[in-house]
Amino acid sequence: KNEVEQSPQNLTAQEGEFITINCSYSVGISALHWLQQHPGGGIVSLFMLSSGKKKHGRLIATINIQEKHSSLHITASHPRDSAVYICATQAAGNKLTFGGGTRVLVKP
Amino acid sequence: DVKVTQSSRYLVKRTGEKVFLECVQDMDHENMFWYRQDPGLGLRLIYFSYDVKMKEKGDIPEGYSVSREKKERFSLILESASTNQTSMYLCAARVGQGHYEQYFGPGTRLTVT
Numbered sequence: 001k002n003e004v005e006q007s008p009q010n011l012t013a014q015e016g017e018f019i020t021i022n023c024s025y026s027v028g029i030s031a032l033h034w035l036q037q038h039p040g041g042g043i044v045s046l047f048m049l050s051s052g053k054k055k056h057g058r059l060i061a062t063i064n065i066q067e068k069h070s071s072l073h074i075t076a077s078h079p080r081d082s083a084v085y086i087c088a089t090q091a092a093g094n095k096l097t098f099g100g101g102t103r104v105l106v107k108p
Numbered sequence: 109d110v111k112v113t114q115s116s117r118y119l120v121k122r123t124g125e126k127v128f129l130e131c132v133q134d135m136d137h138e139n140m141f142w143y144r145q146d147p148g149l150g151l152r153l154i155y156f157s158y159d160v161k162m163k164e165k166g167d168i169p170e171g172y173s174v175s176r177e178k179k180e181r182f183s184l185i186l187e188s189a190s191t192n193q194t195s196m197y198l199c200a201a202r203v204g205q206g207h208y209e210q211y212f213g214p215g216t217r218l219t220v221t
Contacts, residue, residue, distance in 0.1 A: 033210065043198065043212035086151070088210075094139050094158060094202070095166070096210065098151040 002027040004089055006099035013106050019074040021102045023087035032070050033096060034061050035086040043086070046072070077106045111135070112201050112213040120219045127186040129216050131199030139202045140182035141210070142166075142174065144195040151198065157182055189220045 003026045013019050023032070034046040047054050047061040049070075054061050058077075063070040074081050082105050088096040115130035133140065141156040143166075153166030155174040163174050171193060175183045182201075186193055199213040 035212075040214075042214045043200075045209040045211065048209055088151075094156060095153060100148070100150045 002029070002089055002091060002097045004087060004097050004099040006085075006087055006102050008102060009100065010103045011105070013077050013104070015078060015106055015108050017077050017106075019077050019081070019104060019106075021072045021085050021087075021104070023070045023072070023099055025068050025070075025089045025097075027091065028065075028068075029089040029091050031090040032063055033088040033090065034070075034072050035088060037084040037086060037101070039083075046085075074104075077104075079106045079108050082106050112199055112211050114197075114199055114213040114216050116216050117214060118217050118219075120221065121186075121189050122221055123190060125186075125189050125220075127189045127218065127220075129184040129186075129197055129199075129218070131182045131184070131201075131213055132180055133182075133201040133211070134180065135201060135203065135211065136179065137201040137203045137211075138179075139204070140176065141200040141202070142172075142182065142184045143198045143200065144168070145198060145215075146195050154184065189218075191220050194218060194220045 005024045007022045031050045033048045035043050037043045058075045060073040084101045084103050086101045087099045112133045121127050142154045143151045145151050152168050157163045157176040173185045197216045200210050202210045
């Protein structure tokens with residue numbers, strides 16, 4: 001059974017700081033998703049990656065398949081980045097396995 | 109723009125009531141999912157459907173059933189609501205097999221009293 005662990009569980013940063021969230025998983029996967037959930041519930045897909053690195057604006061996601069590890073970086077963080085960030089792995093098939101989430105608070 | 113909608117944002121029901129949560133997607137996606145989200149437990153899959161009238165149990169199907177009569181609509185049914193089913197319910201849709209983004213609805217916060 002795939003276990004997906006995120007760290008840290010909670011993170012507080014000052015505006016402008018560089019933020020890193022880590023995700024480790026225990027079995028081979030075909031893809032990894034990073035999701036963002038703002039207060040109120042809606043979840044938005046940020047990235048889906050199977051190798052290497054992807055960048056979108058101030059967000060960068062990397063994955064190391066051999067080490068079973070992914071990171072999400074937020075550069076020049078802003079209070080609007082305050083949210084819960086969730087990583088989810090996809091093995092063969094349709095189902096995703098979710099990490100517990102990292103709650104990020106960016107203070108002005 | 110892709111859209112997944114859920115019938116209610118907030119719902120309050122009494123113990124023993126039959127509850128219907130509706131989810132509609134406008135993307136013609138084959139796969140639809142129902143999750144519940146609880147503090148400390150994260151997102152857990154209740155049921156999913158990969159085609160009309162097709163369904164598979166997820167990790168926590170007990171106390172729930174689903175219906176998918178049309179491709180765009182996936183319903184979650186609580187046959188006899190209980191207080192331990194108080195939760196945030198999230199619907200999602202994804203196209204076909206393979207590596208594709210998953211699109212989520214806004215969620216329904218259900219309280220069973």
